[in-house]
Amino acid sequence: MFRTGLLFLGIFLFFAKTAFSQTDGDPENRAEWERLKKQSITETTFRAACDLMQATGRTNINRSYDMLAEYVPLVRKTGNRAWVHILLMGWARARSSMIFSKEAESLYRQARENAGNHTRFYREAIVGTVLMYGEWGKMDSLTKYLEIGEKESLKAHDNESLSFIYTFGGMTQLSDTARLRKSFQRAMEVAKDVPNKNALFTAKYNFAVHYYRNNPQKQVAEFEALLELAKDSSLNKYPRKLYERTAFTFRNAGPSVYYQLMQINLLLTDYENAWKFAELFYNATVKPNPMGIQAAYFNSEIAIVKIYQNDLPAARTYLTMSRNLFKVPEMEIPYYGYFLAAGFLAEKTGNYKKALTYYEVIRKMGGTGVGLNLLPSDIYYAHTLILTNQLAKAGQVFDEFRPKLKNVEYTATGFYFYKYYADYLKTKGDYLGYGIAQERFSTIRDSLTNLNKYRAIQEILAKVRIRDKEQQIARLNEESLARDRDIRRERIFYSVAFGLAALTIVFLILYLRNRQIRSRQKEELQQRMLEQIEKQRHIELMEGIMQAEENERHKIADQLHDEVNTMLALASLNISSTLENGIRDNRTEQKLHKTQEVLTSVSSTIRGISHRLTPLTIERSGFRKAIEELAETVNLTGKIELETIVFGFEDNTKYAVSYLNDLYRIVQELVHNILKHAQATDALVEVIEHEQTISIVVEDNGVGIPDDSINNGKGLSGMKAKVAYLNGQIEIKRKSDNGTLVVIEIPT
Secondary structure: OOHHHHHOOOOOOOOHHOOOOOOOOOHHHHHHHHHHHHHHOOOOHHHHHHHHHHHHHHHOOHHHHHHHHHHHHHHOOOHHHHHHHHHHHHHHHHHHOOOOHHHHHHHHHHHHHHHOOHHOOOHHHHHHHHHHHHHHOOOHOOOHHHHHHHHHHHHHHHHHHHHHHHHHHHHOOOOOOOOOOHHHOOOOHHHOOOOOHHHHHHHHHHHHHHHHHOHHHHHHHHHHHHHHHHHHHHHOOOOOOOOOOOOOOOOOOOHHHHHHHHHHHOOOOOHHHHHHHHHHHHHHHHOOOOOOOOOHHHHHHHHHHHHOOOOOHHHHHHHHHHHHOOOOOOHHHHHHHHHHEEEHHHHHHHHHHHHHHHHHHHOOOOOOOOOOOOOOOHHHHHHHHHOOHHHHHHHHHHHHHHHOOOOOOHHHHHHHHHHHHHHHHHHHOOOHHHHHHHHHHHHHHHHHHHHHHHHHHHHHHHHHHHHHHHHHHHHOOOOOOOOHHHHHHHHHHHHHHHHHHHHHHHHHHHHHHHHHHHHHHHHHHHHHHHHHHEEEEHHHHHHHHHHHHHHHHHHHHHHHHHHHHHHHHHHHHHHHHHHOOOOOOOOOOHHHHHHHHHHHHHHHHHHHHHHHOOHOOOOOOHHHHHHHHHHHHHHHOOOEEEEEEOOOOOOOOOOOOOOOHHHHHHHHHHHHHHHHHHOOOOEEEEEOOOOOOEEEEEEOOOOOOHHHHHHOOHHHHHHHHHHHHHOEEEEEEEEEOOOOOEEEEEOO
């Protein structure tokens, strides 16, 4: 009943996705199965049996069903309900997905009985039962189990199962848009806080499919928004083993969205975008397993897209691959999507008689030719009848199809209907009707053209906004550098003036004291000299800090100049080249992809620079979170395992942000030195808040710091200056078992 919305949820058996390469024809495979059946069932042997059944199902699905039928009774004898639940749920989903509904009904009943009432297994079986009855169209049974599922899920506070129940219930209310919208909104609301995103994605996906089924423009926006959610690890890394998850799983979330966007763009006659998503879909589903069960079907779909692009050689290649994978005579292929592609291709190449043969096969199969494809074959069948001068039959097909135009008139369906209907009336000699049909066709064509132009303009405006934002950031950075230079000059001037004034006062006092009390001259002179040395040390510290800041700003300036400007120039060159050559340039897509990579790199670079200028996490989430995010960033590189221990810092308002920034910069510099010089695989950062001091301990298992770098390293000199500026102490030493240990104490 609602298979369109769950196209990739269960259309292929769970056996089709496996990492095993054995086949049922291998005697070792059969021998292994006989050996497993004779062994006592443990967790290890149970998983081995599941893996073997999945491996067998890759090439011989019926044999894998026989293995299940043999194994389930053996597992029942163990009394382990969890194992029985795994087998029954996988078996039931597989049979239901291939529309063996009666067998699936029996298997789900066994799963419910095995689970027992008011258990997680029971709720999972109810969800599967609801999905099965919805696909089967048995409304009485569906209503019954919808009520049971809602009651059980609410009682157990099982929001994941409850969301599935609301989603599958909403898909039975397609004629009542208000109830349909309410059901999907309830499903999305209860699923929003569930860590596993299967329920949330299922609700959003089917909301886009069903609620906006008559508004392809809105569907495009909804599915494009779903692309980000489709990247969630709980969707991309769905269990590939039979025993890893028994709850409902939305398989192939990303490819499902790609497929919908491919189809909707075809409806909007935006063939370039249709191919973009078709290629993403093909790369994700067929290329990893070109001999898989789904490859035969999907090659036919990709052939249709290439035909719309007028790339007939490529279309013929995909169609040939599809025919070979079905491994039956052409006219016995059980999928009318193949005949739609074959008829369309034959029509495009002028072989109208052959096209009619293919289209008539579709009609004999009882479908309109949509298959997995959204575009009907009846329109092309009528067009081919016109080309073969069978006008009466063509008129009959047009009349039969006309009521189906409701709600889809301003899509490719209406576009081609009126285009070919106008040809029919012209051939028939009805020039008045021809003029009306041609005018309708022109209106639809202009509407779709304007819509696609609007979408293209919106994409360009988005890129322009990004570029303007980048330029604004660059200007702000330049202004910041200029302000820093002015402040630095003022600091130097006042420091020199203060030093000169202090020296003058010191000498004057010494002169006066020399005349007054000679006996105290030596003591006073020593005291003043100590003060002078201390002041000079502070001046040197200030100069060291300013030099470190200058070096940092030079790094940032170099990065902006060498990386960002170059990448922006490259992006601009690619886009300019694309615009000059026009959208038909066969290198357009490559250039745009490269531009996208460049802009992504620019974004990452700017983001890194921004974080180096000001660690905003300290202000937003506190010092502890900033240190933890630094460790997460380092660990993501895979080069080193960085562990952090942070005690204290519970009150984010206790210290000034500038003080915490200084502490963070010290830790950041130490970590940077480890990454750059230590050649370490493990490192530890401890930051502990005491009553009157902050202690920082950093150690690694690297090659150890050279003796000549302890006092002469530029990075260490800047860091020592920062520690001294905070009146702290630092100790750096090489550990006896290699590696480096740094201990810093800074007063609060």
